[in-house]
Structures are given as C-alpha cells and as structure tokens.
Amino acid sequence: MAVELSKKIEIARWLIDPDHPSHEATDGEARQQISPNDLALLEKRLKEAGLFKVYEEIELPLVEILEEMHKIGIKVNLEYLAELSSELEKEISALVKKIYKLSGKEFNINSPKQLSEILFKDLKIETSGILTRKTGAFATDYETLLKLKDRHPIVEFILNYREVFKIKSTYVDPLRELADKPTFAEASAGKNGRVHTTFVQTGTGTGRLSSNNPNLQNIPILSEWGKKVRKAFVAETGFSLAAFDYSQIELRVLATVSGDPKMTKAFNNDLDIHKITASNIYNVPLEKVTSEMRSAAKTLNFGVIYGMGPDAFARATGFNRAEAQKFIQEYFSDFIYVKRWQEKTIQKAKEVGYVENLNGRRRLLPNINWPNRRFAAEAERIATNMPIQGLAADIIKLAMTCVDRMIKKNKWQNKVRMLLTIHDELIFEIKEDTLKDSMMLIQSEMENAYKLAVPLKVDKASGKNWSEL
DNA sequence: ACAATGGTCC
DNA sequence: ACTCGGACCATTGTA
Numbered sequence: 001m002a003v004e005l006s007k008k009i010e011i012a013r014w015l016i017d018p019d020h021p022s023h024e025a026t027d028g029e030a031r032q033q034i035s036p037n038d039l040a041l042l043e044k045r046l047k048e049a050g051l052f053k054v055y056e057e058i059e060l061p062l063v064e065i066l067e068e069m070h071k072i073g074i075k076v077n078l079e080y081l082a083e084l085s086s087e088l089e090k091e092i093s094a095l096v097k098k099i100y101k102l103s104g105k106e107f108n109i110n111s112p113k114q115l116s117e118i119l120f121k122d123l124k125i126e127t128s129g130i131l132t133r134k135t136g137a138f139a140t141d142y143e144t145l146l147k148l149k150d151r152h153p154i155v156e157f158i159l160n161y162r163e164v165f166k167i168k169s170t171y172v173d174p175l176r177e178l179a180d181k182p183t184f185a186e187a188s189a190g191k192n193g194r195v196h197t198t199f200v201q202t203g204t205g206t207g208r209l210s211s212n213n214p215n216l217q218n219i220p221i222l223s224e225w226g227k228k229v230r231k232a233f234v235a236e237t238g239f240s241l242a243a244f245d246y247s248q249i250e251l252r253v254l255a256t257v258s259g260d261p262k263m264t265k266a267f268n269n270d271l272d273i274h275k276i277t278a279s280n281i282y283n284v285p286l287e288k289v290t291s292e293m294r295s296a297a298k299t300l301n302f303g304v305i306y307g308m309g310p311d312a313f314a315r316a317t318g319f320n321r322a323e324a325q326k327f328i329q330e331y332f333s334d335f336i337y338v339k340r341w342q343e344k345t346i347q348k349a350k351e352v353g354y355v356e357n358l359n360g361r362r363r364l365l366p367n368i369n370w371p372n373r374r375f376a377a378e379a380e381r382i383a384t385n386m387p388i389q390g391l392a393a394d395i396i397k398l399a400m401t402c403v404d405r406m407i408k409k410n411k412w413q414n415k416v417r418m419l420l421t422i423h424d425e426l427i428f429e430i431k432e433d434t435l436k437d438s439m440m441l442i443q444s445e446m447e448n449a450y451k452l453a454v455p456l457k458v459d460k461a462s463g464k465n466w467s468e469l
Numbered sequence: 470a471c472a473a474t475g476g477t478c479c
Numbered sequence: 480a481c482t483c484g485g486a487c488c489a490t491t492g493t494a
Contacts, residue, residue: 111491112474134473135492141475166476169489206485208479215487218478226477250479250484306484316483377482385484389479393485423479423485 003063005039011059012042014202015051017364023202050360058359058394059201061401065418066199066209070182073194074216074419074429076232077465081176084228088168095161102154109161112140125151167225171214175232178214192236199421206386207361207393209421217422219466233466235429240462242439243469244446245425247457248273249392250305256453257358257387260337267454274298280334281327300331304338305388307381342384349383357390395456396424399449406445412438427469435462 013023046052100106103122107114116137119125125148131139138144142162148155175195182196195214203210211217219233220226235241251273255263266276278289278297299316302308308316314324332339349355349368356362363386368379400421407416415431416438426446430438439460446458461469 108491110489113491137474139474162476166489170477170487174488200486203487204485208485210486212487215478218476218487220477222477303483308483309481311481312483374482381482381484389485425479 001064003060007063008060009039009042010202011063012039012046012055015055015059015361016042016045016049018202018207018362019205019364049362050356051362054359054361054394058397058401061404062201062397065400065404066201069418069420070184070196070198072417072419072429073182073196074427075192075194075234075236076175076179077234078176078179078193081172081232084232085168085172085176088164088172088225091164092161092168095157095164098157099154099161102152102157109158110165113137115140115158119148119152119154123152123154163223163225167220167223167229171220171229172232174214175229183213197420204393205363205382207357207390207397208423209393209397211420216420227467230467231465235464239429239431240435240464241419241466241469242428242430242435242442242460242462243425243466244428244439244442244458244460246392246396246446247459249395249424249456250388251301252452252454252456253388253391253395254305254338257391258335258338258341259453260335260341262335263338264454270455270457274301277301277331277334281330283330296327300327304331304335305385307342307384345387346380346383349379355383355386357387357394359391359394361390361394363390392424395450396421396426396446399446400426402445402449403442406441407438410438410441416442427466430462 010023013020017023043052043055046055096109099109103118105118105122107118109115112133113135116139119140120127120130120138127138129147130144133139140158142159145155145159145162149159179193179195180191183198195216197211197216198213200210200212220229233241248267251263252267254260255267262276262280263273266273272294274294274297275286275289277300278284278293279286281297281300282289282293284293296317296319300308300313303313303316310321310324310328313319313328314321317324319327345355346368349365353366353368354362354364363382365379365383367375368383370376370379400418403418403426407413407418410416412434415434417429418426419429420427426442428438428442439462443458443460447456450456463469
C-alpha cells in the first residue's frame with residue numbers, strides 16, 4: 001500500500017522545517033490545496049538539503065506501521081478503571097474535606113490563585129524564599145509546597161490531593177472515555193476495550209514521534225497511584241505484553257557523535273556510565289563511588305544532553321552555584337571531546353543557521369545569532385541537543401521498520417503486534433506460544449538497527465499488564 | 470479562544 | 480531575574 005500524497009507532502013515539509021506549523025493539515029481554513037506537482041518540488045528540495053534518505057528510508061516506511069498501531073490499539077481493563085476511578089473519587093472527597101477543615105473555608109483547590117490566597121493570606125504561612133508568579137500570586141507548585149511542608153499541616157494534604165486529582169482527571173477518566181474510540185472509523189474492530197492513540201509523525205522539532213488522544217507516552221510510572229494506572233493496560237487473552245527499551249541510547253549517541261574516548265570505552269566495556277562519570281568528576285576509584293555521587297553524575301550526564309547550565313544543575317542537585325560550576329568544569333575536563341563537540345556544533349550552527357544529526361535530519365535555528373543572549377543561549381542548547389535526541393529518534397524509527405519486516409518475514413502478523421513507541425522503548429502484544437522466540441528476535445532487531453561507535457543495548461521484559469514491565 | 474499554572478513522561 | 484532538551488493535557492480565569 002502506497003503512502004498518501006498528502007502525507008508525503010506533510011512529511012517533506014516537516015523535514016525541511018520541523019518547527020514550522022504549516023506542514024500540519026488544517027481543515028476549514030483557507031489553505032492552498034497542494035497540487036501533485038508540489039511533491040516533486042519538495043522532493044527536489046529534500047535532495048538538495050541532504051534529507052532525502054531520512055525521508056525515504058526512515059519516515060516513509062513508518063507511515064503504514066503507525067497506521068497499523070493506531071488501528072490495533074492497546075487493551076485496557078475498563079472494569080478495573082471504573083473501580084480505580086471511584087477509589088480515586090473517594091480519596092479526593094476525603095482530602096477535600098480535610099483541606100477545607102484546615103483552611104477554615106471552602107475554595108477551589110484546583111485554582112493556584114485561590115490556593116495561594118488560602119496558604120499565604122488566610123493561614124499566614126511564611127513566604128520567605130517563595131517564588132512569585134507573573135500574576136503576582138505566590139507559586140504553589142510541587143517544589144514550593146515541599147518547602148512549605150514543615151510550615152503547615154495542610155500542605156501534606158494539598159500534595160496528596162494534587163497527585164490523586166491529576167491521576168483521575170488526566171489518566172483514568174480520559175482512558176475510560178477514549179476506549180473503543182479510534183480516530184478513524186475503519187480502525188474500529190468492535191467494542192473490545194482498546195485505546196487507539198495517534199502517533200504524530202510530524203509533531204516535534206527533533207524527529208521524535210508524539211502521541212495524543214490519548215497521550216500514551218506520559219503514562220505515570222513513579223508513584224504508587226501511577227503504577228495502578230499502568231496496571232490498567234493489559235494483554236488480550238492468550239497474549240502477553242512485552243517491553244523493549246534502549247539502555248542509555250542518548251548517551252551512547254553522545255559518545256558516538258563526540259568521539260569521546262572515555263565515554264566510548266565505558267560503553268564498549270558495558271560499564272555503568274553514571275558510575276564511571278562519578279568516578280571521574282569526584283576523582284575517586286570506582287569502588288569509592290557512593291549512590292549520592294552516582295546520582296549527581298547522572299543528573300550531570302542528562303544535563304549535558306539538555307545543555308544544562310550551572311544554575312539548573314545546582315537546583316537539581318542541591319549544590320550551590322560555585323560547587324555546581326566546579327563539577328561541570330570537572331566534567332568537561334574529563335570528557336573533553338564532548339566539550340569540543342558542543343563548541344564545534346554551536347559554531348557550525350551559527351555559520352549555517354541550522355543543526356543536523358548524523359543522518360542529515362535538520363532543525364533550523366533562526367535566532368542563534370540574535371543579540372538577545374537569552375534567545376541565543378536557548379538556540380545553542382537546542383543546537384547541542386537535537387543531534388543527540390534526533391539520532392536516537394532515527395534509531396528507534398529504523399528499529400520499528402526492522403522489527404515490522406521481521407514480523408512479516410516470520411508470518412507473525414497475528415501473533416506479534418507492535419503497540420506503542422515511547423521514545424527509547426517499544427511495547428508489543430505477543431501470543432504466548434511465540435513470546436520467547438519473538439522477544440529474542442525483536443531485541444536483536446533493535447540492537448542491530450543502527451551502527452554506532454558503541455553497542456546498542458536493549459533490555460526486555462514481559463507480563464500480563466504494563467505495570468509488570 | 471487563549472494565557473497562565475501545574476504536572477506526567479522520555 | 481533567569482538558562483534543562485522534547486512532548487500532551489487538565490483546570491482556572493480572563494477576554
């Protein structure tokens with residue numbers, strides 16, 4: 001089955017300028033109908049920009065795979081979700097009562113404005129060190145409330161309320177609402193309690209996919225309530241769910257693009273990268289690395305990918321600014337190739353006005369040369385992040401195509417179903433009798449989907465529901 | 470409708 | 480005062 005012309009055009013436009021909103025199809029609005037001739041023009045531009053391989057070998061093969069994933073959907077346990085919803089409802093009303101009692105009046109807890117009034121005016125909680133918002137109200141976000149925990153007993157209940165309300169309103173209830181409601185009619189396969197997310201292929205600046213209606217790429221995992229949400233995603237009778245995630249794919253990409261010998265060596269020896277980093281920046285032998293040291297190193301590793309500055313690193317770790325600065329300096333003296341690669345990448349971006357990853361996927365950076373340092377710095381962070389995030393995205397997209405091909409080669413279409421892609425992770429629904437064999441092959445396809453300077457490592461797990469993965 | 474605030478994920 | 484990349488979505492409150 002061939003890819004729709006309009007889809008090709010959408011993808012082509014997006015590849016040329018991924019941040020430009022115009023590639024998305026709009027309905028009623030006065031939007032020029034694009035003639036078939038324009039695709040030829042767009043494809044010519046793709047070739048000129050070195051984007052044609054990404055277009056043809058990564059994006060186009062993915063179109064039908066994503067359509068299939070949308071049609072199949074993932075099964076949710078609706079009875080369980082209904083119970084969970086009423087359990088949450090009870091929890092919410094209990095918390096509401098306590099909060100009203102402690103505040104002495106009824107108000108809308110969901111309103112940051114009203115909440116701020118209650119906390120800092122009515123209850124007269126000390127405001128020292130509390131940020132104020134644009135609107136003038138004091139902040140009431142999680143970080144802030146944590147600071148207030150010792151100042152008033154109500155805070156604990158607010159925190160609990162926030163969590164429970166979030167779970168119910170953002171996940172549990174929408175999932176119930178969206179079950180059996182695919183976006184396209186032809187995807188409907190009757191009432192079987194499946195949720196049909198849409199993976200948007202042209203929705204990000206870096207090349208990643210996004211997911212909406214519902215977004216299944218941000219289902220909770222950390223909290224206990226979050227795990228209960230994950231339990232709602234189940235395999236059909238006779239099937240299991242199986243998850244495969246790339247281990248440290250972005251840092252492996254960073255090791256590759258920077259050519260950093262220390263980082264490369266760490267991955268080639270399959271060592272714990274955060275521990276290695278900690279050992280380097282703290283100048284202690286591996287055996288002397290504590291969990292706190294590893295944790296700080298982990299933050300720093302991610303920070304480097306995101307272009308994090310000293311302030312953000314300090315805030316994330318609790319170090320003061322000077323200490324944070326010292327650690328960052330130490331990091332770059334240890335991983336000097338990483339520093340050099342970042343500088344080179346920014347330099348190049350300033351010259352040509354865009355960045356590109358190893359496959360030629362690009363992102364335009366119109367403000368990287370702006371005099372406004374705020375904007376320029378933001379563009380610089382994007383410049384050093386996109387080649388990493390964007391290559392990781394390419395890899396998983398290629399892996400999806402490889403796995404799809406493998407499934408067809410084995411005639412497993414009815415036994416192995418690709419359901420979800422969550423940036424560095426793929427989730428399948430697999431018939432029991434094929435579980436073991438197919439899991440080995442999927443893992444292998446993913447690990448061999450792309451050649452980096454270091455191995456790609458994929459961890460796998462299976463279970464009857466998502467929380468077991 | 471849209472901005473502001475807040476929260477969940479990788 | 481503020482510098483952490485990429486997404487989606489719920490709710491409130493104002494226009």
